Amino acid sequence: MTDDTITPASWTALTTLTGKEPAEALGEKLEDALEPDGVGVFEMEDGSGLWEVGAYFAEAPDETALAVLAAAYGAKPFVVSEIPPTDWVAHVRRELQPVAAGRFFVYGSHDADKVPAGRVALLIEAAMAFGTGHHGTTQGCLLALETLIAEGATPARVADIGAGTAVLAMAAARVFPDAHVIASDIDEVAVEVALANLRVNGMEGAVDCVEAAGFGHAALTDAPFDLIFANILKGPLIDMAPDMAANAAPGCHVILSGILNPQADEVVAAYEAAGLSLVRRAELGDWTTLTLRR
Template identity: 65%
Template structure:
């Protein structure tokens, strides 16, 4: 059975949220509605919905006009087994010593690598995205320089691939936290699959706001692979929760956004150590001088 998508953009979070709520009342009702900020500095938000039956274009035109949105683009999506497609197309990722793979590629793990299995269905944080890959490479670079971090946190951990990578090379347990309860469940499942139970402690938390994180601070390495806005909002807490001489590895940053993020962290005393670009994404390694 075909699936139909309807997508539009409009300025502002509140109008986008209101439009999404109005779309949920449509007939036929959508099977899902999403609201996303477009991280290009334009201030635009994307509102999209999926339908089992083709939505009435007149209804969509009225909604777009009522909320000041661009005309909807309606598409019929092909019938695809997306998990099977991901398994076919997502080859293992190599980032220095790290080898990130799905269970379907278990027979391709080379000797002498630190292997981390992330299921293909768990799309964000598999290592294929330039942000995760950049963070893994930055971690590998620290390790190759002989830098050992003994107290590590992964804020906004997603699949916990970064926390697991750190726990695989250094002996002390790593904190992995996420604002999303489902992400925390995924992180816990991944630690079990990779034999890292007890080595990665998974928590549901907003930023550093958790008693266990406060107990463990200050950290000598913090990952934050999220987005520019949350990274800037976290900068003061980073300054308070990173030990002198400690580092942060930041990503989820478009190349043109990197200087804005750097300036926010300079204001908290951080200094740029390295900056790498993979496609349109930047990864920053910053140090808090002693």
């Protein structure tokens, strides 16, 4: 284990308030006034209408200044927390166990001796843990894919939108070796991680990895798809519904996740309005996976 896997102590400051505009304004002012290492502004995914504003600091922040900012923008008082030094790779290796989802087996190199015979094994390193299949949303997508395989699906063109580590794209490429599979993500680093995962799985060239927001890349608009994954969040999924329908071939299956159970009806309604029909929905813990068809 090298020292660069250990993060030093840091601090977070979190608050909530009502409304997108005041939340974004507070985030901008927080960044200008206190110069944190990072600021995030997110809508709470619990239907409350609240927005969370968070900042991350290498040193303990000025709590008086935070209190003044919270009062000025009508936010709740900031909650400041210290994050102790953490060896994140060691932590992930302790916490993440191999995951079986149908024929698929997702694991880290530290668990290579646990791969069962006859499974479609997908290696994702602990340092690249986001989207490995250990999260209920990705696992739900793999199980939905397993069901489509059992039903005889043979897609020729597959897209994984918001692919993260590209575990879903790799799973599709392994079971549909003749398919053209594309993985896209808005984050350049995620695309690099996807390419690295393809290399360690001996799958270079099996998936085209592109940087794109939604379907905003020529590789994704050249032809409609027969199978589309999108494991993102409720808001972006709803916004993407018209584009999803426009890029889906007749008979295309669309597998969606990143959806909290109470949010599923709203996502289904958006996709039905765009012309897709619900085939099945499955809950895994707090998360719902939807399979729809055009």
